[in-house]
Amino acid sequence: MFLEEDIDISKIELKKLVNFLPYPIIITEKLGGEYFYSFFNKNFIKKMGYRISEVPARMDLLKLLYPDDHYRNEILQEWTSKENRVKQAGKGFIKIKAHVTCRSGEKKWFEIKGSIVNNLQIVAFFNINNDVIMQDKLRKKNLNNDRMLSILGHDLRSPIANLISISSLAERSEISQQEFISMMQIIKEESLEALQLLDTTFNWHG
Known part of the structure; x- marks a missing residue:
């Protein structure tokens, strides 16, 4: 479930909404050309194990989710490429499949979907580990x-x-x-x- 750009909703209401959703979700906000994390919902904290206070910058979390430098660069390049296509089209979702490392050290496969809403990016993690x-x-x-x-x-x-x-x-x-x-x-x-x-x-x- 994602929000389209034409939905008028405050950041507070948005955070309340994503906090009730059953899968891990993070919200990033673009400030000065850089993305910073503004919210992790309770399922992200519970299932992934990371808190926003530990990873204020985008790359901080990416280094934890993808410890291997080569794999992290591959994921980042794929995400950035699809993100640019979504921005150019003005619609659609960013979607990739990635092997994610949780705080516990356990690695799981997720389908990761992102939606761009003005200067916010809403990213959801759907567990597909059993299917993979x-x-x-x-x-x-x-x-x-x-x-x-x-x-x-x-x-x-x-x-x-x-x-x-x-x-x-x-x-x-x-x-x-x-x-x-x-x-x-x-x-x-x-x-x-x-x-x-x-x-x-x-x-x-x-």
Whole structure:
């Protein structure tokens, strides 16, 4: 839920409103060309763990949310780029997905949405951590399936081809009992090799 620019509402009323919303929200105010935090709602303090007294400037909080310099720069560049597009269009929302570090040290995925209202920027954090984890598990499972099929297709080809060749030879040729026993031993060994490969592949996949 965001406020459009044409809504006439005081800063006090705005803070009261966002304080009742169920997700973390921060409000920044642009003063002298720089953004400063003017309000953290109670869910931001509770779920993220940071208080406005600790991070008066924008970069102070960004350093806590994104401790890694490289990742923080990526997030800041993406946000700034989308922020500029919203300003040029005069409408719309800023929206990114980011891996955020809470005060407890726990890292969670959030969809972060921002709306510009005059010199204010209202930013909400929507927890998508479970969705991202499930998608990652599904991606890894699909990758494992592809690897397993590749292994089966490649490594089973040789044992199976050998079994077919030996069986055909035994079927077409007049061979002695000793030769037949020897071929059966080879077939047994090839079969055990194929079975072992299957067991190893499925155990690795599981």
